[in-house]
Amino acid sequence: MISETIKPRFLETDALGHINNTVVPGWFEGARDPVFRWFTPDLDVKRWRLILARFDVSFHGELYYEYPVELRCYIGRIGNSSFDVYQEAWQHGEKCASGTSVLVHFDHQRKASIPIPEDIRQLMLQHLYPGEAR
């Protein structure tokens, strides 16, 4: 598991009094930075090697402004050139949101997907989700 703890921002709330649902994909993107670094160690966008094909988020409970949020990040399915990142947002000991992003290792020059290198595949195996993704 890769874990990051963030402080929600006031602007991320909405008029219903909680964190707005559309904020969570941005939190999850930020918490995937360590995964991005496997492919682009200095995070230089000119050498970016990934594209996002799809994501989903399920909401299990309200997220609040006042308390820190732990973002947990696991690797799910590992394919040839694509892989799943499964993430959870925890607050106050409760899993409030979870979701899966499908990323593709991609050569932006040649506009083609490329296999995941073996060394990165080994890193991924150290962060596999231990259960059934939900």
Add this chain to the structure above:
Amino acid sequence: MISETIKPRFLETDALGHINNTVVPGWFEGARDPVFRWFTPDLDVKRWRLILARFDVSFHGELYYEYPVELRCYIGRIGNSSFDVYQEAWQHGEKCASGTSVLVHFDHQRKASIPIPEDIRQLMLQHLYPGEAR
């Protein structure tokens, strides 16, 4: 179909030069306003009747800053108290993103889901997605 055309904002791009993926759920939320009005005609948040249980977005092509985006909104599955909204983002004649949100008709006071009223069900039937959601 419910259609809305928006102008992407410069701040919605990212360093890869296109619209950032995490922006799309916010666009889709905005384009669901006509659906929100079925449940809360004046959009008064104090009488809000819906919660979002889940959403997914698939990315089919890059979205750009320079051109308008048409957001198409359909009703998918209609359950007892929950229903699916299926949406697409079109730019330059191309479907660039699509996704489904699961909404629940909800009584925030009693913290309980409530059946979709028959008159709203009739409105939904006028906006059904004519194909297989993808």
Add this chain to the structure above:
Amino acid sequence: MISETIKPRFLETDALGHINNTVVPGWFEGARDPVFRWFTPDLDVKRWRLILARFDVSFHGELYYEYPVELRCYIGRIGNSSFDVYQEAWQHGEKCASGTSVLVHFDHQRKASIPIPEDIRQLMLQHLYPGEAR
């Protein structure tokens, strides 16, 4: 005056029930698109010619989610290579926010400011703010 009417988004509200203050600079940036087009007619970011040196926003009244917002855009001071854009956000016949952005005509290659061309200066004069900026 250059005018654009937008629909606030639910996610732009905050837990106090109104549009969050930090949203307004993004609205104003979007409403400056016609100004950006004077310098980069096709809005191609690879040929971008402006940098933002400074902005301020004053809040005169609450902005709400439910109603459209008119964004009015004027040119203020015109310098040699820099100029001011003065903007207002109106809702329900009330001026709710206003602010000035200082933009600089800039050569990103040479990292140097460059004079505003005479033809753009003429366009600017057609959109001067008729009063005292406030």
Add this chain to the structure above:
Amino acid sequence: MISETIKPRFLETDALGHINNTVVPGWFEGARDPVFRWFTPDLDVKRWRLILARFDVSFHGELYYEYPVELRCYIGRIGNSSFDVYQEAWQHGEKCASGTSVLVHFDHQRKASIPIPEDIRQLMLQHLYPGEAR
């Protein structure tokens, strides 16, 4: 000085390759949380006591996605019911942005400004900006 270090998010970049300018007011709002806590110790929005009258941001250098940002927060002018918060964003040893927000101690029930309590005034004096705000 009140200091907070954040990690920029990929979505906060724009197509010019740097952090978008309109992101900074949100960072500054987040970094004012300790000031908000002086007035509402548990950050419960139902007991919120402040309104934002105005803010400005000046940009001195580009902010990048790859490096942490330190947000420094000082108290500037202290009036009867209003006060200034002066903030800076530092990255890589360089001050990249700075700005002042004018906040008003406010009774949302009575819709009236109220004097800053003496104990909070004492807290403010411990965080005064030591130089000339710029």
